[in-house]
Amino acid sequence: MSSLRAWARDLGMGVRFAFGGGREGWTRTLFTGVxxxxxxxLLLxxxxxxxxxxxxxxxxDARSTLDAPRTEQPGRDTLLVMRADQTYHDAAVEGSFLRAEGPDAPVPPGLEKIPGPGEMAVSPALKQLLDSAEGAELRKRLDWRVSEIIGxxxxxxxxxxLFYAGNDRLQKTGPEQYQVIRITGFAPVEEREELDPVLMLLVVLTFVALLLPVAVFIAAAVRFGGERRDLRLAALRLVGADTRTVRRIAAGEALAGSLVGLFLGVGFFAVGRELAGSFTLRQRSVFPAxxxxxxxxxxxxxxxxxxxxxxxxxxxxxGVVVEPLGVVRTTVPRxxxxxxxxLLPVGGLGLLVPLAGRRSEGGDFNQWQVSAGVALLLVAITALLPWVLERLVSRLSGGPVSWQLAVRRLQLTGGGAARLANGVAVAVAGAIALxxxxxxxxxxxxxxxxxxxxxAALAISLPPGQESTGDLPAKVAATEGVVAAVPLTTVYGRRPGADTGIRTEITVGTCEALREVAVLNACADGxxxxxxxPDQYEPLQPDGKLFVDPLFDPAPDAKPLEWTVPAGAMPVTAREDxxxxxxxxxxxxPSLSPRGVGAAENAQVFVQVDASVPDALEKVRTAALNADPLSRTLTLKYTREKAGYSAIRTGLFFGATAVLILIGTSLLVSQLExxxxxxxxxxxxxxFGTKRSTLSLSVLWQMALPIGLGLALATAAGVGLGAVLMRMTARPVRxxxxxxxxxxxxxxxxxxVVTLLSLPALLRQMRPDGLRTE
Structure with missing residues (x-):
């Protein structure tokens, strides 16, 4: 018989044993399949x-206005757009104000028509939030009538x-009104920023660190029930099968379990894909399709x-000798x-160490070299853990009965316990390095x-073209939880003979407000x-002349207004606002502010709130939008993350969550098996009279000892791998x-947690009917 036919025959027999070997066979196959x-x-x-x-x-891209075609003149096909993004309970609510200037104005994707004044179109998630008790404060802010649900x-x-709101106050009379754009259509972003080498390295490491534990768990799953399987193989040897035959039959049983796992995996993936649309993590979600x-x-x-x-x-x-009368594994193993x-960690270091300092030289990292090096270092944990566990338990003796039972079990079958800990150790090591x-x-x-x-917790900016902040500061100041609301307005002028593009600021505000932008020892109205x-030009002198341009005056014959710096103006030092x-x-x-300017180009209100008042920030945002729908509220923060880095962190969070669920579920399945x-x-x-508590503790020790050893090995490997990666990116090792x-x-x-969940099954296994056999 040819070798190929022998393989096919024996694999087929193993598959039949997996499905037709009675409850013992298909139970093991089911555990392996799960x-x-x-x-x-997770791989799918x-x-x-x-x-x-x-x-x-x-x-x-379909709704992007970043690279959209623009025009300066209104027409039948023009649309005015102004961003109106909001923040609600630290969640970003993206929005835009729209005003169609003609019947052929472009309609944003997902809408059938452009919302009219007092109307808005909202996403299903935003509609659900607005209708819930949690969105009560947001309803006061976005109080326009919902005319459509975004598709x-x-x-x-x-x-x-997401929302789109109609607003008939939108106008664009000149390029200075930069917050409002006039477009004739939506267009995709022409050129996306590519990830730099370090961010690409993070992406590669994230995939390797998250997917490698999956491979380790799959490898462990196909070896479920190894001891019982070897006893069945001994029976086959008794009826005449040779060693190669029984090994191929065992491979056939594993093949059957893996095929069941493929079908179950497709089913799990289908269920998970349908459920994916119901979950939102860090404001990221995907459509199942x-x-x-x-x-x-x-x-x-x-x-x-x-x-x-x-x-x-x-x-x-x-290394297992299956004989007709038993398995050599039941004796002291080699x-x-x-x-x-x-050789595995040495090979991994050999691939990674030559890349040290590559980033400081401006070079890229070879992705395949990095992936192989990291994979070898992490796989080395799975190879070293059984050896370390074997050396450790061989030297242990004495102690309570539960401890002795656990140690003896690990001395006889430490490989299975190590396989149980391998996936956790690899995942922890990768997480530490990342x-x-x-x-x-x-x-x-x-x-x-x-x-x-x-x-100031918030900075509220009013749209260009307004003469003052109006009653917005008063309405904001009257909001519950507001400690201070400090308004400042700024108009722009130019010195005589200066280039029209070079402008000088005239900042108007009360003494309290001016102290936010300068160091003032004494101040009074007037x-x-x-x-x-740090002005790049010579400081203005008292009685100096400025020409204030009415930049937002639509009159074509408007002339600059001459304004004189007050004679008593005192020099002061500027400070950051x-x-x-x-x-x-x-x-x-205010009493000295230029008159007849027509509009202030920049008007701001700095708001400080009492953090102990519930929803103080949300109430201020609501008051600002109700006072002037075109106002924009900025939440002040100490730091800001770059988009690419933030996206990778979000992806890592998604992946780590999925792998954590897989690890927990697989550990539970392994423990039950x-x-x-x-x-x-x-x-x-x-x-024979052994206490159930003693047996329970022994099972706990059997899991805790290899897991603890695996975590110690993972910590050492993770710190070592992290140090190598830091040297690759030219960073000091900390x-x-x-x-x-x-x-x-x-x-x-x-x-x-897995141990606690497995306790009910452990207690069931201790019943006397476990001695019954057929």
């Missing part, structure tokens, strides 16, 4: 991410908060998983060799805004000050031990 299926589902989600991201970008083509995801796995990558998963199941099974049986296990790298490069992508939230701060801006020019109190295998042993020990402790603690907490 474990593999969870991993396959990973292959679907590119299509989901592409769909999000396409929907974002899917106009949304990046089902959980997006966008999660379409790449056909090539999906086919690769379908081929690799069964092939890996066969390969892992044959590799696991390489000591594991360490030399080949050390956290160290994120912390090391954070300063490059998290920049200071220069803003000072301690002086005072004026000349700023001697709460937004971090340093002003130049002249400061005057091991308890099922020990059912007869546990029942026998109870029958270890944030609090982050390391947090990652390790998360792994330990997950194991503790």
């Amino acid at each position: 474990g593999v299926g969870l991993g396959v589902a 989600i990973s292959t679907a991410l590119p299509s989901a991201l592409t769909a999000r970008y396409e929907r974002s 899917d083509p106009g949304l990046m995801g089902p959980g997006e908060l 966008d999660l379409n796995p790449s056909p090539g990558l999906a086919a690769l998963v379908a081929v690799v998983v069964p092939a890996a199941a066969v390969a892992v099974t044959l590799f696991a049986l390489r 000591r594991r060799r360490v030399w080949w296990r050390l 956290q160290m790298l994120f912390a090391a490069v954070e300063s490059d992508y998290v920049a200071s805004t220069g803003q000072d939230p301690a002086r 005072d004026a000050f000349v700023l001697a701060g 709460p937004t971090g801006r340093i002003r130049q020019g002249v400061l005057v109190t 091991q308890l099922r295998e020990r059912k007869r042993l546990l029942s026998a020990l109870v029958a 270890i944030d031990w609090s982050s390391v402790a947090a990652m390790t603690g998360t792994g330990a907490a997950l194991v503790a």
Whole structure:
């Protein structure tokens, strides 16, 4: 018989044993299928991410006005647009004010018509929020009539908060009104900013660190029920099968479990994809229809998983001698060799160390080299942990009965316990390395805004073209929780003979307001000050002339207004306002402000609130929008993250959440499968008088010892890998031990939860009927 036919025959027999071997056979196959299926589902989600991201970008581009065609003159096909983004309970609510200037004005995607004055179109998620008790304050702010629900083509995801509101006050009489744009259509962004080498390195590491634990769990799942399987193989040897035959039959059983896992994984993925539209994490969501796995990558998963199941099974049986009267594994096993296990971390370091300092030289990182190096270092944990566990437990003796039972079990079958801990250890090591790298490069992508939230929590800007702040400061000041509302207006002038593009500021405000932008020792109404701060021009002198342009006066024959700097203007030093801006020019109190200017180009109100008042910030935002719908409210923050870095952190959060769920579920399945295998042993020990509490503690020790050892090994490997990565990006090696402790603690907490969940099953396995056999 040819080798190929022998393989087909024996694999087929293994498949029949898996499905037709009675309850024992199909139970083991089901456990294997569930474990593999969870991993396959996560792999399919990973292959679907590119299509989901592409769909999000396409929907974002479809409504983008960044590169949209613009015109300065109104027409039948022009649309005025002004951003009206809001913040509600730290959630971003994206919005725009619209005004059609003609019957052919472009309609945003997802809408059938442009909302009229007093109307708005909202996304389904925003509609749900507005209708809920949680959105009560937001309803007061967005109190226009909902005329339409935005369709899917106009949304990046089902959980997006978005609105379009009609506003007949929008106008654009000149280029100075930069907040309002006039477009004739929507257009995609022509050129997206590419990720720099460090961010690309973070992306590669995120994928490797998140997907490698999945592969480890799949490899562990195909080895469920190994001890019972070997006893069945011994029976086959008794009826005449040779060693190669029984190994191929065992591979066939693993193949059957992996095929069941593929089908279950497709089912899990289908269920997860439908549920994906119901979840929003960090304001990111995806439409189920966008999660379409790449056909090539999906086919690769379908081929690799069964092939890996066969390969892992044959590799696991390489040191097991199956004889007709039993399995040699039941005796003292041969000591594991360490030399080949050390080659993995050496190879990983050999790939990564030459890349040290590459970033400081301005070069890119070879993605395949980085991926291979990181994968070898993380896989080394799975190779070293069984050897370290074996060396440790071989030297342990004595102690309570529960401890002795656990140690003896680990001495006989430490490999299974190590496999249980491998996935957790790999995940924790990858998380530690990633956290160290994120912390090391954070300063490059998290920049200071220069803003000072301690002086003002919000800065409200009024649209250009208004003569003053109107009654907005008074309405804001009367809002519950407001400590201070400080208004400032600014008009712009130019010196005689100066270029018309060079302008000098005239800032108008009360003494309290002027102290936000300058150091004033004494001030009273009627005072004026000349700023001697970092002005690139010579400071203005008292009695100096300025020409104030009525920039927003539509009259074609409007002439500049001559204004004289008050004679008593005193020189003062400028200081940063709460937004971090340093002003130049002249400061005057309201009685000295230029008259007949026509409009102030810049009007701001700095607002400080009492943080102890519930929803104080939201009430201020509502008061500002109700006082002037075209006002814009800026929440002052100390730092701001770059978009690419923020997106990667969000992706890592999504992936880590999914992997955490997989780890917990797989650990629980693994633990239940091991308890099922020990059912007869546990029942026998109870029958001989062993306390259930003692057995429960022994099972706890059997999990805690390898997991604790794995976490210690993961900490060392993660810190080492993180140090290498930091050197690659030319950063000094600094270890944030609090982050390391947090990652390790998360792994330990997950194991503790799984142990608690498995206790009811453990108690059931101790019943006397576990001794019954057929």
